[in-house]
Amino acid sequence: MEFLVASSIGLLIACGTYLLLRGRTFPVVIGLALISYAVNVFLFAMGRLTINMPPILRDGVTEYTDPLPQALVLTAIVISFGMTALIVVLSIRAYLEIGNDHVDGRPVGAPSEAGDKN
């Protein structure tokens, strides 16, 4: 179980990082989504991996799972969901306004604009 969770987090982060470094906005958005999934699973695991345990301590309960990471994951999911929606809208708007979907605003092979910026 530890191996399964750890390797899936690692795989998600690796794929997310690869996609994040791509030049077009769509893979970047997918990359960010993958990384946020990985982070959510990681947050779950930080309260140790337990199965079929109650999250709330009552009389007679000796084994329980840590409820705090679950609350944190809920917050993280809400924020990352909203942010994914925002960045999808933003990249569509940028595509419509700039005319291409590259993160630095110019198609592959076009001359660099660095000379007349800044």
Added chain:
Amino acid sequence: MGDWIVVPIVLPAVMAALIVLAVRHDIILQRVFSIAATVALVGVTLSLVVFANGHDPEMYALSDWPAPFGIVLVLDRLSAMMVFLTSLLGLGVVLFASSEWDQRGKHFHALFQFQLMGVNGAFLTGDVFNLFVFFEVLLIASYGLMLHGAGADRLKAGMQYVVINLTGSALFLLGVGMIYSVTGTLNMADLAIQVSNVAPGDAALLRAGALVLLLVFCVKAALVPIHFWLPGTYANAPAPVAALFAIMTKVGAYSVLRVYSLAFGDMAGDMSWLAQPYLLPAALITLVLGMTGVLAAKRLNGLIAFSVVGSMGTLLTAIALFTPESIAAGLYYLLHSTFSAAALFLIADLIISRRGQFGDSLNTAPTFHQSGFLAVLFFVGAIAMAGMPPLSGFLGKLQILDAARDSDAMVWIWAIILVTSLMCIIGFGRAGSVLFWKSASVDGEITVEGAKWPVLPIVAACGMLGALVVLTAFGGPVTDYLHGVAAQIFDTSGYIQAVLGENALALLGQ
């Protein structure tokens, strides 16, 4: 006084909701509400500063849940000073924007109030996860402000800004997760105790978590090698927003100072002053890189943005020394660099809006209205940013150099700060002479539509410069106050007792 601690968060939050729900169709009412709320915020935060100066740190438990189980807000001298600085800067920005900028897009004032809420919350919170939440609040508001009155260049820079900060947020959660998995707490004061008690086998994980967190704070503070988002973002943001963002880099610097002096400071055993060996070289490289950018800049806004990177390098050099003297000097420079960066962005907008199609490119152009008056303002702002006498930048850099005298890296710090100051003077001198002096000999005159003497923007820009003059004139009392702030930062037991009660220190290092 305890209940007033939450006001700098609640007041902008309520105002933002009111503005967006009740008065969204009436720009005049929006301005009235927004300015009135910011003035009230200045009053409240000033009284918090006065209160914090005479008292030990004070805690406010949200919903009255006791620490470390609930979220706490903590008011000490440092956080009081930072919220006061935020509200003063906010007042200048909202006055500037209320002339015309707030009509170029929708919901400027609502987003502005949410931004103030996020920044104030980040300064006041005593909980690491709550710090993440307030980071998100201020970032989400800043995304909206950054894209205010969009355009192709701004969208491109905004997209990059959002992506880098979302990545930063993911890393923040990873860091928080690692720290929680080892210490079982997210309350900063409790963290300080748990870090001293951590099992040797878990130390590596805790160290990794703490360094991931440092990375995230340094993204916010625009430290090399993760500074690259700042020049593009600041140079393309709307002017009042760029001025407001002067406080955003300071949020990163504040977080470094808070977490790495409290939880990973004196009492952390093996992990004492964990951030120091990484922070100092990075800060010095940032300083060199920022000021080199000032020399190389071809546009006015780019020039100012790179000078902000350079000033963050100076500030974090002072913080990285982690001595009471250097922290006090760094905080003085923090106050100074916030106002001077904001003033320069506001003045640059006044210049750009008068240059018509020449915009902010650093080329000679015919003269424009009030070029003499604006030249004086730009000159004063540039003197402040470069750290020349008589303004506060000089005093700040002098104190930092003085505080670095006992450091092992003293030669490096002195050499780099002095040489980069010269670079900054040359960069701003060249920009000023191109914009005003050489342009004076070009025939013709640029005429643009709009108010000739826009009152509010000029008042706001002069107000920011006036804050620098006050900071200089009252350099002595301000420095005395900042030494008190630094002393309280190093007296971590006072902070811990304020949050966890008198007996908490008995749990240290068991």
